[in-house]
Each structure stands twice: as C-alpha cells, then as structure tokens.
Amino acid sequence: MQMEPASFPFLSAILLSCVVGMMAIILIPEERQLLIKQVSGVFSGISLLLSLYVFFAFNRSLGGVQFVEHLNWIPSLGISYFNGVDGFSVPNILLTGIVFFTGVLTMWELKTRVKEYFALYFLLVAGVYGLFMSMDLFFIFVWYDVSLFPMYLLIAVWGTTRKEYGAMKLTLYLLAGSALILPAIIFLWAKSGLNTFSFVLLMHPGLFTPSVQKFAFLLLFLGFGILAGVWPLHTWSPDGHVAAPHGVSMVHAGVLMKIGAFGVLRVAIMLCPLGWIYWAKLMAVLAVIGIIYGALVGLRQTDLKYVIGYSSVSHMGVVGLGLSTVTVEGLNGAVFQMFAHGIMTALLFSSVGYIYDRTHTKMIPELGGLSRVVPVASAFFIVAALAGIGLPGLANFWGELVVFLAAFKVYPLFGVIAVVTLVVSALFMLRVVQKAFYGPANPRYAGLQDVTLWLGTPRIILAAVLLILGLYPSLLFNVIRTASVPFMNGLPR
Amino acid sequence: MNWMIAGPEIFYFAASLWFLLLTFTAQPKPAQNGGRRREYLTAIFLASLGILVCLASVHAQGWLFTRGFSVDFFSQVFKTLLSLGLFLIVCICGQINDIEDRRHNEFYFLLFTCTLALMLLVSADHLLSIYVSLELSSYSLYILVALRKKRGQGLEAGIKYFLIGSFASAVMLFGMALLYSSAGTAYLPEMAKVLPGMMASPAVVTGLLFTLGGFFFKLAVFPFHFWAPDTYQGASNQVAAYIATASKVAGIAIILRVVASAGQGSTYLVHVLVILSVVSMTLGNLAAMVQKDMKRLLAFSTVAHSGYVLIGILVLDAAGYSATIFYALALLAMKFTAFMVVVELTPDGRNLQIEELAGLHRRSPLMALALLVALFSLAGIPPTIGFTGKFLIFTAAIQKGYVALVIIAMVNVVISLYYYLLVIKAAYLLEPAEALPPLVVSFPKKLLAGLSIAVIVVAGFFPWWLIQIAQAAAQPLMLGR
Amino acid sequence: MVGSPAHPVDLAALIAATMLPFASFLAILVVTRGRPRLSAWLSIGSVTITLACSIALLALHSGLTTPIGFSADLIGSSGLNIPFGFLLDRLNLLMIVVVSTICFLVQVYSLGYMAGDPGFSRYYAFMSLFTWAMMSLAVSANLLQLYFFWELVGLSSYLLIGFWYEKFSATQAGKKAFVMTRAGDAAFFIGILLLFIHTGDLGIVNLDSRAALAGVPPSFITLSALLIFGGIVGKSAQFPLLTWLPDAMEGPTPVSALLHSATMVAAGVYLFARLFPFFSMSAVAMSVFLAIGTISMLLASTMAMVSRDIKKVWAFSTISQLGFMIMALGAGSYFAGVFHLTTHAGFKALLFLCSGVFIHRFETNDVYELSRLGAKRMLIPMVTMVLGAAALSGLPPLSGYFSKEAVMGSLAGLPNPVWLGAGLAGVFLTAYYSFRLIFILLFPRETAVTIPVGTPSPPPQAAGIPAGAPGAWAMAVPLIVLATITVVLGFFETPLKNFIGAGMLAGGSVGGEALSWTPLAALALALAGVGLAWVEFGRKGARQIGFVDRIPILHRLFAERWYIDRFYGLLVNLVIDRGISRLCYLNDRKVIDGGIDGLCEGAVESGRVMAVLQTGMVQYRLLAIFAVLALLALYFYY
Amino acid sequence: MIAPFRDILLLAATLFALGAFCAVVRRNLIMIVLGIEIMLNAAAIVFVGASLHLNNLDGQTFVLFILAVAATEVSVGLAIIVYAFRRTGSFDPRHFNLLR
Structure with missing residues (x-):
C-alpha cells in the first residue's frame, strides 16, 4: 500500500473549510439570515470544489493512498492525525461535497434559528468529511462521534413528525453502534502489539490471529452495521429520516449511512479479512433480507419520507450484499452503489423538501395532482424515483448490476431474490409517483409556483450527476478499481 | 528538613487562620453588600495566590514528619489541581444568598481548611496521617453542608452525610488496624514491600478492603454512595460543586497511592474492584435516568463516574494510573462547568429543576453552550476531555484484557447519554411557560464560561500535553514499588 | 472479434441514426418545452435523418455477408469486460428500416392527432426517447447493452401510456405495463447474469456461434434460454404477462400504433430472432416457446372476439399475431417469423392509425357507437381499414397472406400435427374477429344493440382534442403509405427470403418443406371466418351478436381476459x-x-x-x- | 504476650460487630453516634494489641490520635444533632426523610 504525500494539504483544507465556515457563521449576528446563508453557501461551495479537485487529481494509475498528511498526535498511544485517500474514499468525499452543497441550497428558505442550524450542519459535515479521509482508527472513531451529536440537535429542534422520539432513537442507536466499535478498535490496537492506531500499519497481513479477526470483525460489523442500516438494526433510519428536516435528512440518508458501509469496508474488512471471509455468509443473509424487507415495507407507507427511508434500507441492503460476496466486483459494485444511492436519496429528499415547504404535508393521500401544478419540481422527484428503481441510463443501474453479478457468482439464490426485488421496488416507487404526482390537478395546491432556477440548482446538479454516471460509469469505476484490485489480490486465501 | 517543601500547606493554613480572625471581628449590624463583597474579594485573592504557591512548588521533592508526609510530583500535581478547584469554586461564590451573610467568613474558613486537609491527605504516606487528614476534611465538609439557610434540606443532608461518613471512617480505621497488625508497619512504602507476599491471609485482605471502604466513601463508590444524592441536593450549590470536584479528586489520589502500594499482587482485589465498578456504574446511570432535580442527577452521574475511575484503578499498572489521573483532571473541569451553569441559573441558591432549564438557549446562548459541552464531555462524546479520559482508561483496561468490562462501560455510556440528552433537550428544545427574562451574565462569568468550554474542547482535541503531565505524575507511584 | 470492423461512413451513419433522437429528446425537454411547433419539427427532423441513414445503410450493405462490428469499452470495471458497441447484419438492417419507417409515419400522423394537446412538446420528447431506445436496441452488439435499451424502451412505454396523467386509468395502465414488463426483464436479467458467469462474454455473435458454447452443459443452455424467453414474454405480452397490452390502449392512439403494435412489442420477437441459433441449440426450450406462442395466440383471439373497444380488438390481435411469430420461430423457421414480423408491423400500424382517425373524429372507442355515428362515410380510413383487416386475416393478394402462409408452412413441417391444427384455428378466428369489426362498422344498426351485461364499457377518450381540419392531410398520408406497403410487401417475399435466409449464420432450417395442402386449407379457413362474420354481422337481418355472446359463461370468461387480470x-x-x-x-x-x-x-x-x-x-x-x-x-x- | 494476639482480634471483631449493630438498630441519633464510637474503640483495641504483638510503639501513638480525632468527631456530630433537635424536636432518624 504505497503512500504519496500531498504537495498542498487539500484534505485538511476541506476540513478547514467546514470548521472555518462554522466559526464564521457563529460570529454573524442571528438576524442577518441571508448573510448566514450566503456565507454557508460560499464555504460549502469551497469544500465542493476542493473535493472535486481531489477526485480528478487522484492519480488513477498509481492507486494506493494519496494526498497523505501525517502529524503525530498522542505518540504514547501511537495516535497520529493521518489523512489520506484511496480508491474507496475518493468517491465518498466527492459524494459528501455534492450532498453538502446541495443540502445547504435546499434549506435556503429556512426561517427559524438559522444560525444554529447552519453551524451544527457544518459540524455534522466536518465529522463526515473527517471520517472519510482519516487513515487512523482513533480519528475514524472521533469523527464518527463528532458527526453524531449535532444530528440530535438538528433533528430535535428543526424536525417534523415525532421529532423528539426520532432524534433520541437515532442518537442512542448510533451511540450503541459506537459502543461496539470503540472496544473493537482498542482490542485491535492492543492485539497488534505495534502500539499504533495507524490503519496502514495495522493492515499488514498476518498481524492478527484468525480468532482475533473473527471476534473484532463481528463487533465492527455490528457497530458500523447499525449505522449502515443492516436489517435487524435498521428501524432507526426511517424514523430518523422522517423526523429530520430535509437538508439534514439529505446528509443523513445520503452520507451518514455511507459512513456505516464505509466503516465496515475500511475498518472491518480491510483489517480482519479472515473474519470477513468467516462472517460473509451472515452478512449476505442480513443484506438480502434487508433488500426484500425494505421494498416490501415501503409498499405500506403513506408518508413520502417513510417511503424514501425504507427504500434506502433496501438500497443499503444491496451495498451489504456487494460487500458480502468477497469478490472484486462485489466491492466495486458496493462502493459505486454507495455513491449512486447517496446522490439519488439526496435528490429525493431535496424534492420532497421543496414540496413539503409549499404544501406543508408529506402524506401521500393528501398530495396528488402535483405534476400539473409544479411540473419541474415533480419531474425531479420522478427522475430520482426512476433512478431508485435501478433504471438503465441512471447511476443506480450500474451499481446494482455489478453487485448482482458478483452475488450470482457466490450466492445464486440470494442473487435471484435481489433481482426479484427490482420488480417490487418498481411497484412501490411507481405507486408513490402515481398517487403523489399524477392524477387530476389538485385544487388545493393550485396556487403553488414552480421551482425557480435558483432553488432548482441543487436538484439540477444532483440529476445531472445521476445522468452522467448513468451513461459513463467507468468515470467512477476506474477510481474504485485502483483500491479494490490490489486489496483483493493481497487477500490471504 | 527545610519547611519550604510544605509551602502550599503552610499558605493555606495561614489563609484559613486569616478567615478565622475575620469571623471574630464584630460584623457591622446591617451586613450591607459591601461587607460581603470584601470577603469575596479577599477569598479570590487568597485562592489565586494559593495557585501561584502550588505552581511554584510543583517540583518540590522530599518528606517531612519522619516520612509521614512525602512530597513528590504526584502530590504536587494533585495539590495544584486542588488549589485550582478551590479557586474556581470561590469564583462562583459571587453571591451566595442561601448562606446568611454573617456566616460567610465561616464558609470561606471551612473551605480553606478543607482544602488544606485534602492537600495533607494527598501527600500522606503513613496510615496515621491519612486518617487524620481524611477526618479533618470530612468534618469541615459536614459543617459546610449543614450551613445552608433553608433549614430542612441542609440539616438533613448534613446529618446523613455525617452518619455515613463517620461509619465509613470507623470501618476504615478497623481496616487500617488489621493492615498494621499484619504488616507490622504503618508506613505505606514499607507496607508495599511486605504486603504483596501476604495476600493469601484473610486478615490482610479484609483489612485492605475495609481501608479502601473509607476512601470509597470519599469517591462515592457503590456501597458508600448513599450520601451523595441527598448531600448534593441538600447542600448549597457551591458546596455541592466543591464536594463533586475537589474532594473527589483527593479521593482518587489517596486510593491510587494506597492501591499502588498495597494492592499489587492480589487478584481478589481486582475482582472486588471490578464488581464495585460495574455496580456503581450501572446503578448510578440507571438511577440518574429518572431524576427531576438537576443536582441529584449530577450526584448520580458522579457515582457513575466513580465506576469509570475504578476501571482505571483496577488495571494496577502505570498506564492505568496515568489514565486515572487524567480522568481526575477531566472530572474537575466537567463537573465544575456543569455546576457553574447551575449556580448561574439560580442566583437565589434554590435547587434547580430540569424543567427550569427551558429556553436557556435563548436566555443566554453562552451558558447553554457551556452546559452542552459539559454534558457531552460527561457522556464521553469525542471532541471533549471526557472522551479522552474514558479512551485512555479503556485502552489501559483492554491492554490488560478486560474487554467485557469495557463493553459494559460503553453500554453505560449509552445509558448516560440518554439522560444527558434529556437535559440538553430541556435546554435547547423546550420553551418556558412564560417568557423568562434574558439572563444577564457578568463579564468575569462570561470569561470563566468561555475558558472552561475552551479547556474541555481543546483538551479533547490536543490532549497530548495533559497526558504527558499525567504520565509524569504516575511515575512516583511506580518508583517506590 | 465481431466481423469486419466498420469503416467511418457506416459508423457515422449509425451514430447519427441512434444518437440524434436522444439529442432531440434532451433538447426538447430542456430547451424547447415552451414552443410545441419547434419541438415537433425537431423530433420529426431527427426521425427523418434516422430513416434516411437506415435506408442508406440497407442499400449500402444489401450484399453483406459477415456482420460489421464496432465496440468501445464504456464500463471499465475490472472483472467485467462488457464492451458497448454496434453490430450490423442483415437482420439488424431490416429491423432498423422497419422501426424507422413506422416511427417516421407515426410522428407525422401525430402532428394531426395530437394538435392542440397541452403536453404536445412533452409527447414528442418521449417519442424521440423511444426512437433512440428502439434503434439502439436493434443495433446493440452485446446482450447487456441490449438489456440496457430494453429497459429504456419499457420506460418510454410507461411514459407514453401514462401520457395523459390526469386520467387515473392511464397512470394505472402505465404502472401495470411497467411492472409487468419489469417482471419479464427480471428473468431476462437473471438469464444474462447466468450466461455471463458461464461464458464470460455476452457478445451476440459469440453466443450464436456453436463453437463458443461447446463447453457449456446443455441443461444450462436450456435454463438460460428459458430465462431470456421470460424477457420476451414480458415485452411481447405473451401468455402469462399479456394483460398489460390491452390496458396500454389508454395511451394516445399513435402511441398504440407505434409501440404496442409495430415496434416495441416486436422487440421481443427481434430478440428471439437475434439469438435464434443460441435458442435452437436446445430442443426443449424451442418446444416450450412453441407452446407459449400457441396458447397466447389462441387466448388473445378469443378475447378479441368479445371486445367492443376498437383499439382493444387490435391489441388482442397484436398479441395473437405475436403468438404466431413465436410459433413460427419456435417451429424452427427463422424466415417465417421475421417476415411475419415485418408485414404485421405494416398492416397493424395501419389498422391502429385508421381507428385513430375514427376516435379523433368521433371521440369514442366503442365500435357500435362509431358505426352508428357514420364511421363508414370517411372514405380513406374505411378503405385502408378494410385493406388492413384483409391483410390481417391473410387474404391472398395482400402481404398478410404470404407471411401467414410462410408461418403455416413452418408449422406444417413439425412432426406433431397439433401445432398446425392450432395454427389453422387461429387463422379462422383471426379472420372472424377482424371482419366482425369491419362488418359492424360497415353496417350500422340504429337500435342500441343489447349486449349481455359485464363487458367493461371503454372510458371516453380525453375530449380535449378538437377534430381540426388542418391535421387531416397529416393523418391521411401515413395511411396511404402504409396501405401501399401492405399491398406491395407480399410480392417481395422471395427477395426478402434470399436476403434474410442467405444472411443467416449456420444452422436453423429455413421453413420445412411446405405440405402441399396447408396454404389452401389456410385460405379456406380464412374465407370461412369471413363468411361466419358476414352471417352474424354483415347480413341485413343479422342482430350483430357473435356466436360467443350467446353463451354468457363463455362471454364473461373471454371478457374477463380469462380472469388473469383478476389473478394478478x-x-x-x-x-x-x-x-x-x-x-x-x-x-x-x-x-x-x-x-x-x-x-x-x-x-x-x-x-x-x-x-x-x-x-x-x-x-x-x-x-x-x-x-x-x-x-x-x-x-x-x- | 499476656494473651495471644488472635484473641485480641476476636474481641475487637465482636466489639466492632456490636457497635455496628447498635448503630443500625437504635432509632435515636445519639445512640447511632455512640455505636460508631464503639466501633472506633474496637479499632483502637486492635492497634494496641498489634503494637504489643509487634513490639513497636506506632500502634500506641495511633491510639492516642484516634482518641483525639474521635473526640472532635463526636463534638461536630452532636453539634449537628442538637441543632437538628432544636429545629425538628426529635432525634428519630425516620423524621429526616424530606429529600426525594
């Protein structure tokens, strides 16, 4: 795993842009709401540009870990501020940048307590960025929790339905996850005997005995799995989605669930490959149940956000299935699906947000006939819904294709179940689109004006990304490949 | 024997004498505000002077009173902590209205004597000096608790605190007697050489257990925690703050010293400590979940935190001790900030209910932020000093192989987050029935709040300089053994 | 790899033929949504270029022996070498010509039909989306690329069926169509994955060559063939998944003409022909295809006999004709299936467009209503309708006769006479229900004919379309062109046979030796069907009630589409x-x-x-x- | 050694148990303090016995200090109890149960 130090510390610059943005927002007086929004727009734009630069400047041929920044932090325990990106984390950083920028724009019409909202929002995204770029186990855990506690306040204060319950449930679930991760990380640190938390050193094959790897993998998989919405532990995510305001649920569903999957990939799989091979069957079973379960329960929902919540559970099941196949395609497909699902869910929530701000209701029976009244806004939702079904021409298709292909090689039965779910998810997504958007023009919402260009930009960006990746997927696959191929070759059989 | 190594003790002895003299001077009948201000200012001046004296003598080495009173880096670090704790408590004693004005001099006198006693306790190396200094600090605390204007609560708390305290000291004394009888000597360094060999005999073990009982009282560990909820609720806010911070830190110091010297060999002791730590953690967290009164909640969280401290102690090696010292520092900072907010919110000194926190974010954003940071640090959420403390303790524990214990501790962290979030929810979410006036916070208080937030967050992010101090402090413990 | 590499001219033509409609789709949606006229001409312009290119390609490569290929590596992921590219051989050339002609004619026709509709530009956007998807599907070199566009065709059918989304029934039909085709696609997808895992390369040319599949166990070939056939069943509305096609008539009539008669549903048969050598490797699969083709053919024709909605009749007839094509291909005759596909595209589009004119004029779908309102007075549509119906039932001079005869020939070649009997019964029923409709239209009855209760009366068409005069020529010209095609195409059978047959790769019997009496028998049955229709509907005194209507149980069974809908x-x-x-x-x-x-x-x-x-x-x-x-x-x- | 050290330990242990029992059972605050005094004396006895047994004077000095400190403890305790009596008029610990 060769490392290439960064000429200019881009990764810390991204982190800095979030933290400085937060400070700037805190300093602006509460009444200047527009100024706060503009400042947050500017800073999120900067972080997006930086992550775009990192994505395109990432040397595809060299692979390995790039843009490395290393700083000793607590030498006695071997903890170091060690940032770097490889094939797996570059797409996620770009995803965070996009969802962050569009999330800020989506909440442009927020009126209540704007300052605190954006300050906490920046802190949340700083935590997410930190986790994706850090190569030090200690810092992965620190950033994981940093992104956790603003989530509580964001949902509890600005949330919608059942916000206290949703916020408390979400925070306790995620903290229960961290209650499993921390012992595992320290256990690995203690068992390695190298007195270092740096991920690259711990990845040295043969460092841990198989029994250690199995135990640590189980703890890490359950810990991060809670966040990734693995089947039995997923009930917090629909409640969390529904309770959160749109900007937050964009980041929440779009990126936070990816932290869970990324955590499983980065910490659990790369550090304990034998554990991974041992537990792969369990992962596959839980993932497939998640896929079929999310789609089926989605059928029953009458609240738009619940539908999206359960569809995210189903899509994260696809990611889990990809990870559980212990093959190169499985990893490629899973990481691609993480990216595609992130963008799609962000678009879904952003358009629901727009509709909710106008109609003040998320219940599908009350909506209906919107397509005639606000054609462009509903068009965005329909595009996202089609991406959700996995229609070719949009990004999700490639993720699911590669994952199902890998799944077929290893678990043919699970592959069949997963493909059949495509039909069920088509049914429930189109049913939502039909009930909420088609049908006779609804007199109650006659007065709504359609989305203006400025308000539409976040959704246009997201839809464009979905389309570009749909037509030219190797843009992303080449990056992911640089990390998955060397990792899988080095895997002890 | 140069007396200068006992510099801090001498200074605080002089300060308490000064306040004793002040109590004799006849108070002008109408104790107008000026009088109270004067004592407050002198107290602050003396406390800050005390910090300087402690800092000056940080590197003092040596012993006094035929080795009964040893001064090393470990004791000096704790003395500085104690003087810092006293200074902070005195700062928030700006307007104590739940203690009559004419009692203020006694109040400060007792505070300074208690700090003196704790300093003696920290550097006590002989059973006798431990016993004497422990008793001295307990007695001054009993009276401080009973001083409260509201007769009912203060008095009842005082009685309960006294009864359980004296019971615990009796148990400790009996333990010490047994230890002395079997070890043949009362000096801790010699006992350290003799005791590990005799861990098999029941007398030594029960003796050690009973002795630790006395210190567990100070730390409010499981069997001896009964006094904590009532005392915190009954005592005035400032006294409760003092008990939560200073006396807890001293308790940790003396347990470290005794365990480091006496407890090396025995697995039995580790088992006992594990049982006590798990029970006190779980009991503290569970009971705190249903509390309505803010101080009672903080009391139970102290019981829970003593459980975490015990994990650090039962590791019985340098890493564990340095983690516990760091955790003591963290406790001081976190508890003080929490109590500072409680004091700020109740100028008239009444007991703060959690509902009364409603609308705090609007009334004074700084105090709300301070409460938020303190509670998240108490819960152990990463970017705070509390997390680093817990993290160090857990690394030490897992290195010795206590993985199950750490998982139980983490589950307790989850439970504790639940009730901390209830408090934060009250502060940030609930709106008060009638719009309360915005809280006016004087500039020094704002500065103090800002400083404490900075300490908690900065120590959370760059803890390395504090960890070095803790590790250096842990060395003397290991040297003698 | 794939035949001789295409030189730049072919490549440019192909890219223009396929990519231009996609460009016009995006342009209309984004830019010219506001101006209907401009978007209409944009879309028709791109279709004309596509038509020109495909005809040029056909002319250029009529003598082509080996398929021309071009491929680019789009999805560069490690384990997957799935090249995307184009493939041209005789079958493709024929298919792209058929598709582009029908698309062109329907788009011109829609100028008149859809005039004044609020969603006019959106309609043309979706039309060019469909053209792009269908053309790319026809020329795709790789099975996965075919699946890629296969689903996009499903998407455009969903969008076009649910075009008038205010109507609940339209959106319901769109959803039903999409989900049902999606079920078929799921099976297709599993088939592709199995194929990919076992053979490692999804190239169509590779799959067709017997050598490449030597190592693969036969049981596996049957399984993947059946799975891929699942996709065909979904898309071409064959037996288990056929109920979505009649509901798809909710969409505008030009859409039904284009998608649900000539091109989209034909994609399934095209795929069958495309992988014909692969399928023919397993006899078991072929017999299953034959059986399903027969069942759906008979089933659909029975349903057509009782339907009162003019579009639904033609929809059922499309299902049954597709059943015929699959029977022909299942019977091993490659040419018969493809030839019938081409001719059927011609006259079925014609029938739909004529009924479109009637609906556009009288705003009702009910046959009896139309005849009472004087449908027969409109000369051009009536004549072309009769011509189309005749071709459908296989009367001699028209193209239908020749292709039906080729199909019958292939069935005759089979050892088991059952298929031939079913085929002949099908011919009879086809003739009967098509001329039943013609006679109802030609001989209106003043008294409202009482039909036993239970037939679902068709919902009124969206009344928003004024029967404007200016659009008349735009609707008439395509009818005339299609009518000439149906008449002329029959005589091109032999050159087409040489073109298609010769171009065929190894394997695949080209039509069994025709038993002498089958064409005569087929003709006799067709005439008998027409006669029965005349007796029941055409005669002066006839009470225009079909023989089936007299038996209520049977009538309800057919009207309820054999309770399949209820089951779903x-x-x-x-x-x-x-x-x-x-x-x-x-x-x-x-x-x-x-x-x-x-x-x-x-x-x-x-x-x-x-x-x-x-x-x-x-x-x-x-x-x-x-x-x-x-x-x-x-x-x-x- | 007049009496073997083990007997002294036994005596002290019983005395300690007695003191504890008294502190726990009696319903009068003063009697509780008295019980605790007995426990302190039990400890003093062990100290004296140990110093005799070990022939070193530390035990004796320890006892002197215990007596002094026990005196201060009683004075502080009784002050609070008398103060409580003047306020609530009863010595019964059951009355002091206000804090929930």
Missing part, C-alpha cells in the same frame, strides 16, 4: 400488499421497535426502582453498607 390483482393486493408487507411492517413496528423500546422502558423502570432505593432511612443505608462489606469479605473464600 389478487396476487398484488392480497398476497403482497395486505399480506407480506403488512406483516413486515408490523414486524418492524411491533417486534423490533417494540423489543428495543421495551428494553429502554425496562431500563428506565429499573432506574426508577434504584432511585426509590436511595431514599430509604439512614440506618437502612448503614445496614446495606455493612451487608455489602460482609459479602465482599466472604467472597474472598471462594
């Missing part, structure tokens, strides 16, 4: 919706949530108990302390 409704609502997902939802709410919330309540309760313990009297506490110390001391002894 039951399956979706009861089993999935109310059954499983309700269970899952309850499980979610009660079991998991209940469990964990219960755990938390338990913790809080125990907290309350602990708190109460604290408030005991002082002495109890002392007792407790002492007790604990004693226990710990005792513990030492264990």
